[in-house]
Amino acid sequence: STVFCTQYPKKDWHARLGGAAHADAIMDRIVHNTIWIDTGDRNMREHTALPQ
DSSP states (O other): OOOOOOSSOHHHHHHHTTSSHHHHHHHHHHHTTOOOOOOOSOOHHHHHSOOO
């Protein structure tokens, strides 16, 4: 099993991987047969930061 954690939306992954044939190959292996867990839009660093 492999776990990918990212702060980037799925739609941006291909471009961030270089957008070429290598990105296609990586995305094919990552995207198919996966279980997606969306943890929401909340940024925990901002949430737990002390007020300034």
